[in-house]
Amino acid sequence: MPPEKPHWAHLLREVVRSGLCTGCAACVVACPHDVLQYDHERAFKPWKVEADGGPEDCTHGVKGCTMCTRACPRFRTWEPEVDTHLFGRPRAAEEVAGVARRTLLARAADPELHQAGQDGGLVSALLVWALEHDVIDAALVSGLEGDGTSWRAVPRVARTKEEVLASAGSRYTYSANTLAYREATEAGAERLALVGMSCQASVPAVMAARKAGKVARRLTLSIGLLCSKTFDDAIFPELFEARYGLRREDIAKINIKGVFQIWTRDGQYHEVPLKEGHAWTREGCLHCPDFAAEHADIATGGIGAFNDWTLTIVRTQRGEEVLEGALADGVLETRPVEDDPDVLPLLRRLARVSRRRWPEGADPAPRLLPATAGTGGPPA
CATH class of the missing domain: 3.10.450 (Nuclear Transport Factor 2; Chain: A,)
Structure with a gap:
């Protein structure tokens, strides 16, 4: 008898109810049968409708649909699968903050983007450049509900510089930006950038590694935000x-x-x-091992000594191409990461803290490898 293919019943047990679920909503977006929904209030988790097998099973899964498990960036051996897909190998022991091609400090050259953005407006500048140079059709981002005074983060689609500016800045409450996918594609967008915290930044690479259909093909650029946790709206x-x-x-x-x-x-x-x-602290953050957005094309974060410069970690060839294009057109200012000698040790320290959250009993790959299990350890 052939082995059972993993589907919603397995995802529910192994990820959603085990505490591994980050609430990224990748499974909801990838589901081709529209039987998965999302709790936007305090749980920030997927759930299944009563039809087609009830909330704990899925008739589509029983028949062979595995799309939700293929989309999930916390299901089973996700980290070595994604590392191998992106980099041709799993991370080494010294790469506690992930594989990097290039690390620098950067910010937007455009004063409007610089002032509107967080820590120099780098992400906004990259998105505007990618939109204006036909690299992407739209970006999945977050914005603030209503007039902004609620500070409730919600998924948004940005197609223009004005819409990028409206989404600029950090919220620290959670928004599953993947859920803007349907709005973007229904308007005709085929090439999408996803901007999100570390857990969301893994989604495009996970989907690509596991061949999760047209959703994977459309998520063409991932910009990750360094993240130790987000907070409940309360x-x-x-x-x-x-x-x-x-x-x-x-x-x-x-x-x-x-x-x-x-x-x-x-x-x-x-x-x-x-x-x-x-x-x-949001429940979905309690076991997340990824501070450094390790599977993004470009990982970015406002850590270190300089408030208006962003630590920028280029991880993939795609990320390198976007950064180099933006630099060639003069939309970014950069400085060597060595200008802030404490920032990389801080990055590694925060990455270790997050990796220690990963629970015993789950796939062991995300935990600290022996060479970096102490507080010292070799550099990333």
Whole structure:
């Protein structure tokens, strides 16, 4: 008797209910039968409709459909599969923050993009360049619900510079940006960039490695955001407002640099200790081992000494081509990563912290390899 092909029942048991699910919604987007839905409120997890096998099984899966498991970036041996697909080999012990072709500091040369973006506007500049040079048709990003004062992050599609500017900045509450896929494709987009936290940034490579159909072919560029965690929306009323009197509608900008940095619309600046936010850590982040967006084409993050420069890690040939094109057209400014001697040790330290979250009993590959199990270890 042939072995059973993994489908929703296996994904539900091994990922969704085990605590490995990050809420990236890749399974929902990839499902060709529209039987998977998504909880946008506090769970941020997929669920299955009552039809076609009920919430715990899937008649399509029983008949051979494996698309949801092929799309999931936490299902079984995901890390070595994706590493091998992207880089021709699994990561080495010293590559605790993933495989890198090139690392530098970068920011947008356009003052408008620089000011609107987080940490120099690099991601915005890359998206605008890719849109204007026919590299992509649209980008799957996040925006703020309504007029922005709710600070609730929601998936958005960006097709123009104006729409990229509207999505600029960081939220720190979760948005499954993959869910903007349908809106983008229904409007005719065939080549999509996905911008998202580390868990989402793995989705295009996972789908490509496992041959997840037309969705995989359309996700042509992945820009990952370095991410240690995101927070439940309740952090606004229960921490920022209740303890510090900071109402969400009065907040103009948020950043994290060892503390919550909060700027209010009246021009004032406030700091909230980061450790006070731990209780509002989103469930999907508790076991995520990937701080450094290790399977993105380009990984980016505002860590290090410079507030208006972005640590930029080019991981793939596709990422190299996009970065080089943007540099050739003068839309980026760069400086050597050596200008900030502490940033790569910080990257490796944060990557180790995240890798230690990966639970025993799950596939062992994402855990720290022996050479980097200590606090020292060789450089990435």
